[in-house]
Amino acid sequence: MADLLDLSVAAAAAKIAAGEVSAAEYGAAWQAAAAADDLNAYLWTADEGSFAEPDWNGEGESAPAGAGEATPYGSNGPAPADSGPLAGVPIAIKDIFTTQGIPTTAGSKILEGYRPPYTASAVRKLTAAGAQVLGKTNMDEFAMGSSNENSAYGPVRNPWDRGRVPGGSSGGSAAAVAGGLAPAALGTDTGGSIRQPASLCGIVGLKPTYGAISRFGMIAFASSLDQCGPLTRDVTDAALLLGVLEGKDPLDSTSVGLDGGISMPTLESLAGLRFGVPAEIADAALDPGVRAVFEATIARIEELGGAVAEVHLPHAEHGISAYYVIAPAEASSNLARYDGVRYGRRAGGDGDLVEMYEATRSEGFGAEVKRRIMLGTYALSSGYYDAYYGQAQKVRTRIAGDFDAAFEDVDLVVTPTSPSVAFGLGEKTADPLAMYLNDFFTVPMSLAGIPAISIPAGLAAPEGAADGAPRLPVGFQIAAPAFAEQKLLEAAHALEGALGFAAAAGDAAPWKGGAGG
């Protein structure tokens, strides 16, 4: 069993396709692992032994005949295809993706018990490629958070140290992959929600170019920033999943796909590639241990033949400010539909309409969601639009311009993914601003709409930890121009091989059963 779970997705899929591994056995092994979740990584898992028809209404019934047939996208539930590049591979799905008949909450109480009548395009892409929905993973409510402590269903624990957070908002997905509860997971990234938890959990997290993957069925947080992507153990698996997921979707007007698709990365040398290090990192608030791993990784790039140059992203420091105007503004509108009228939670049924709205939303939303709805509502209100939303959009344009200018001189831009390693549960919950700064290095790429990947680059002790305290993973972020995913994956693949993170982590790696509690 353990051997099966050690296989990468690409290796497992190849063995299943070749008949060397039984899909049923492989699936059952992962179901057993997921069922043993002690990280609170899952909010729902498929019943053992069956990935078939999901429970339509919570009473053990399957979907009624014809359900969803009136929709333009047919009635397909997430039943997997028999063949395809992911045949027989179970994948954990962040609970922000709708799955027909399977509870979908986005980590919020307001959607408690909600069973969507349709399945997200990204999930359908996976199942059409033969993958199975292993479970739905925990997350910060509506993807708003950097620690997973904003879930209405309790925080997720970091498998490297259960007293620490896994990052967020795709914390359940990251913890499931790092903790050996899933071979790979689907997440979403709005300002770093795939890359930062991947960094804190020591795995690979890829945020593709905005528009590379359909957003249809991805519950919206900030529509102009949200993008789906894989969380995997290695870069090859990320490429495999991206190749399945990307594509223009007629149900998402903003989707464009990736021209030419994605092939498996093979690059081993970085010769001829130019890496840009933003000069601004020198003055950025960064844990010494994280800085040391970052500098060591730059040295490895040069050893592999890569050229390293300084670039300037002068407006990136305003990224957080712009992001925390734009994202809440869009969220305030996106989350207005949760009004208790058509689905999900309804409270205060006896009062008048406004009372019902207020009671429903007061009870249904958590504190961070309310904070952002208020921020966003204010930023869009009459008389303030230009000063906030309008201004933030200008900053966004400038940041995109900074990247354009940098990419004239270099192929890729590299930064740390997160300013620190995983922090303790409750450590930053009292200070939203400190929490927001977790996204300092990831937000600029989100605002620019460009692809970025976080790969595990080493281990570092938390700042201020006693000597001999367990060391935790540090992520290294690589960003590429829009739609240059192939180049990004090639470079990440070569660097990953040279860094040998999994080997270096050794028994400390939680998927080896070495995590302490």
Added chain:
Amino acid sequence: MAELEAVIGLEIHVQLSTRSKMFCGCAVSFGDEPNVHTCPICLAHPGVLPVPNEEAIRSALKIGLALDCEIAPRSIFHRKNYFYPDNPKAYQISQYDVPICGPGRLGEVRITRAHLEEDAAKTIHVGASGRIHGSAASLVDFNRAGTPLVEIVTEPDLRSAADAADWARLLRETVRQLGVSDVNMEEGSLRVDANVSVRPAGSTELGTKTELKNMNSFRFLQRGIEAELGRQREVIGAGGRVEQETLHFDPASGDLTPLRSKEEAHDYRYFPEPDLVAIAPTAAMLAEARESLPELPAARMARYEAELGLDEAQARLLAGDPEQAGYFEAVVAAVGEAAEPRVVANWVTGDLTAALRASEDAERPEAGPLADLIGAVASKQVSHAGGKQVLAILVADGDADVAEIVEREGLAQIGGDDGELAGIVAAAIAADPDAAQQIRSGNGKAIGAIVGAVMRETKGRADGGEVNRLIREQLGM
């Protein structure tokens, strides 16, 4: 106090008759069982995204071109945010600062803009008055939610309730000719709201306006505006001030009651819809829309001048009103060789218009009877004056047999070769020797007295030109 002039602008919602809704594949419907045309998208389930209906964009382009609007090379959608159960996403996808159709004109009224948006669901308030206050429960029918709409906004160029209703009719005809909407006011596929204010005549400043809603026929539109103009004049006459508010017209009572109070005024928090990309009509789409249009006023005017020999004023008058132009062309076709198009234009824009204005109950005759009448006058079977009498009967009674009317009313023109008119002329000259003498001595004006006498004698059945000729002939001139 100076007279208070009416200043009226209209906001018209045209429901497009596309097969599917604006942003999803559900059918556009009317009168079906509630909530059968719904899907996760138009019910705003979590995670759904809108996809614009290309046919609706094509329809909006046709409307824009027909209204002589500037078409935006790239227009964008905005979200208009407000909470109400008829608005499932809690925002309406509409257009804000960059609409698909910019400034234009229809007839004498300038168009500010025309933009695409989606309709709300229908709320049914159970019990009490049918309005939300005092109702026992409210039900929502989402069949209509997401139906494509084009909202047309005019400049405040209308100066009376009657003009507003007339112009709205013209707009309906124009849109109807495009074939993009049923434009049925009772069914709500055409909804006209009015922005009404008054100001001292001659002033160029605008007074405080009120917005009138729920006038679901042209008659109610006119009555609603008249009632509101009366109210505003009264308020100002009594030294008061008009408050900016939205008023609901009750067709049964004719009353206007405030719909929303100021305290509930919405801040719609418009911002660009991030789920949609800009609408950038291709040259081919624009060309196709242009080619599919029926003849537009400017082209029609040019054709009337060049091919039908109308003078500029006549051509402009007819071409600016597609409905009247269509009628004019039908009459021209029915008249055939019997009269010049110029003569038909005179009848249609002159005598007919006057006859229709003369009475509330007057109805325009079919093209055939009017053509018969014009032919009879042109061939001098009926005098022009007699023709007007026939016309009065045509518009009043719906009687359509011109020959029968001429016969019954004894309006057949006197003249021709039987000598009857010559005899009446001779008798008139004999009866007024003074006038005859004056005419002979060169006073041309004096002929009027004798012509008048002949006309009285013939009860208008004589042709004026022929009478003149006979008088001169008999006086040896």
